[in-house]
Amino acid sequence: MRTLSRLEFSSVLLITLLIFITLINAKHASASVVETQSFINLKNRNIIRYCVDPDWLPYEAIVDGRHTGISSDYLALLANYTDLTFVLMPTSSWRQSLELLKQGECELTPILNQTPKRDAYLSFSDIFFKSPNVLVSLKSQPFLQGFENIGDRLLAIPKDYRLVEYIQQFYPTINTVLTKNERQGLEKVANGEADVFVGSMFSVNAYIQQHGLTSLKIAGWGGPEDELRIGVIHAKQDLLSQINAGLAKITQADHISVYKKWHNITVVEDIDYSLVVQVVTALGMFILFLLYRTMCVSKYNVHLETSNKQLQKLQLELEKKNCDLDFLAQHDPLTKLYNRQYFNQTFLDDARQPQKKMRQNNMSLIIIDIDFFKAINDKHGHTIGDKILVQVAQVLQASVRELDVVARWGGEEFVVVCQHVALHDATELCQRITDELSHFHFYHNIKVTCSFGIALLGENEPIQACFERADAALYKAKQSGRNQYCSA
Numbered sequence: 324m325r326t327l328s329r330l331e332f333s334s335v336l337l338i339t340l341l342i343f344i345t346l347i348n349a350k351h352a353s354a355s356v357v358e359t360q361s362f363i364n365l366k367n368r369n370i371i372r373y374c375v376d377p378d379w380l381p382y383e384a385i386v387d388g389r390h391t392g393i394s395s396d397y398l399a400l401l402a403n404y405t406d407l408t409f410v411l412m413p414t415s416s417w418r419q420s421l422e423l424l425k426q427g428e429c430e431l432t433p434i435l436n437q438t439p440k441r442d443a444y445l446s447f448s449d450i451f452f453k454s455p456n457v458l459v460s461l462k463s464q465p466f467l468q469g470f471e472n473i474g475d476r477l478l479a480i481p482k483d484y485r486l487v488e489y490i491q492q493f494y495p496t497i498n499t500v501l502t503k504n505e506r507q508g509l510e511k512v513a514n515g516e517a518d519v520f521v522g523s524m525f526s527v528n529a530y531i532q533q534h535g536l537t538s539l540k541i542a543g544w545g546g547p548e549d550e551l552r553i554g555v556i557h558a559k560q561d562l563l564s565q566i567n568a569g570l571a572k573i574t575q576a577d578h579i580s581v582y583k584k585w586h587n588i589t590v591v592e593d594i595d596y597s598l599v600v601q602v603v604t605a606l607g608m609f610i611l612f613l614l615y616r617t618m619c620v621s622k623y624n625v626h627l628e629t630s631n632k633q634l635q636k637l638q639l640e641l642e643k644k645n646c647d648l649d650f651l652a653q654h655d656p657l658t659k660l661y662n663r664q665y666f667n668q669t670f671l672d673d674a675r676q677p678q679k680k681m682r683q684n685n686m687s688l689i690i691i692d693i694d695f696f697k698a699i700n701d702k703h704g705h706t707i708g709d710k711i712l713v714q715v716a717q718v719l720q721a722s723v724r725e726l727d728v729v730a731r732w733g734g735e736e737f738v739v740v741c742q743h744v745a746l747h748d749a750t751e752l753c754q755r756i757t758d759e760l761s762h763f764h765f766y767h768n769i770k771v772t773c774s775f776g777i778a779l780l781g782e783n784e785p786i787q788a789c790f791e792r793a794d795a796a797l798y799k800a801k802q803s804g805r806n807q808y809c810s811a
């Protein structure tokens with residue numbers, strides 16, 4: 324058996340090492356192609372050591388020592404379309420990955436932007452993935468649109484990211500604070516240590532959703548979009564033709580599959596809740612004011628209704644009092660017949676229209692006087708005398724027609740005005756009254772008789788004269804022995 328040359332020995336040692344690394348990674352069943360390669364395959368394949376950003380999901384990350392994210396899926400596709408085998412060199416930070424690339428320890432990094440500084444040690448493939456960068460701020464901040472409106476605000480950027488170079492070159496006056504990674508930048512904004520953060524939309528959104536940073540919002544676009552490529556160290560730039568050929572073989576369906584797997588963007592709505600609160604508060608106050616007004620108005624209405632009812636009651640009482648007053652002014656309180664004042668106003672005033680009509684239609688005037696009333700008073704007392712007066716009034720009222728008017732002239736004397744009644748009819752009325760009185764049961768069986776004086780109102784005769792004639796006729800009836808009627 325021949326002994327191995329130094330070159331053969333080194334190759335065997337390297338392959339053994341790679342197998343060992345592969346076996347360790349294989350237990351994680353990653354999308355990374357190297358993790359499923361057999362020893363025989365590895366022998367025929369070009370093995371590439373690569374580094375990634377260990378904390379840049381969904382683009383890439385190292386979780387439990389395993390490469391995951393968009394770049395992991397693309398490397399798997401590339402491994403299918405080329406004879407390249409990719410072996411992950413785990414790092415703890417993006418900076419460390421960049422350092423290993425500069426030193427040539429890592430030969431490839433699968434997803435990054437091309438920048439002038441990186442051109443110094445990396446060669447770049449064609450673009451295979453594009454993504455916008457966004458500005459992130461607290462929801463209370465205004466919508467910034469772009470870097471132009473950042474003003475004095477403090478901008479957080481992950482160090483060693485392409486955007487640092489971009490800001491330094493195009494917006495050197497913006498106050499910046501460099502953060503370890505995107506997560507730290509977002510946390511600084513959420514904690515108020517920085518005002519704005521700029522980063523890739525995919526990773527920013529993923530982080531906001533994963534960690535429930537609901538106080539944050541997308542506040543604008545952050546410069547040119549990321550144009551992501553594979554970077555290889557200059558020593559390995561010959562690989563680029565194979566890499567680009569492999570990338571070109573990736574189908575649209577492959578791209579969409581990767582995109583769907585890692586894209587879970589939910590639009591964080593840019594709602595100005597302070598405005599909503601202001602509007603709701605204003606509306607609430609307006610509604611409260613309306614309620615207060617309605618309560619005041621209904622209270623006032625109740626008060627008004629009560630006052631109106633009281634007023635109506637008072638009005639009714641007043642009307643009743645007025646009626647009472649009117650009645651009292653026109654009636655005799657004892658007999659309830661019309662009084663002398665009413666009689667005078669109604670009949671003795673010639674100027675009044677009704678009397679002119681009466682004159683044209685036969686009007687008879689009868690004066691009635693109770694006989695020997697003084698004797699009744701003297702014998703039975705005034706109270707009984709009053710009652711006799713009331714009973715005589717009832718007899719008179721019951722004996723006349725509705726349109727005739729009976730009034731108490733004074734003392735024990737009454738007046739009857741009969742309309743449309745000729746002298747003859749008036750004498751019949753007196754006889755009827757006389758008959759009624761003779762049959763009427765007065766208090767204490769007192770016998771009550773009356774004397775009557777009748778006069779027919781003559782044409783053009785003043786009523787006063789007619790009254791005087793009736794009075795004279797009454798006197799005549801008295802003189803003739805009472806309980807009789809005389810006409811004039």
Ligand SMILES: Nc1nc2c(ncn2[C@@H]2O[C@H](COP(=O)(O)OP(=O)(O)OP(=O)(O)O)[C@@H](O)[C@H]2O)c(=O)[nH]1
Pocket residue numbers: 692693694695696697698700704705706707708709712733734735801805
């Ligand atoms: N009880 C009572 N008596 C009254 C009222 N007004 C007048 N008198 C009485 O009526 C009486 C009238 O008396 P006289 O004028 O003398 O008449 P008379 O006694 O009826 O006699 P002749 O008329 O001549 O038949 C008086 O005694 C009055 O006091 C009254 O309202 N009530």
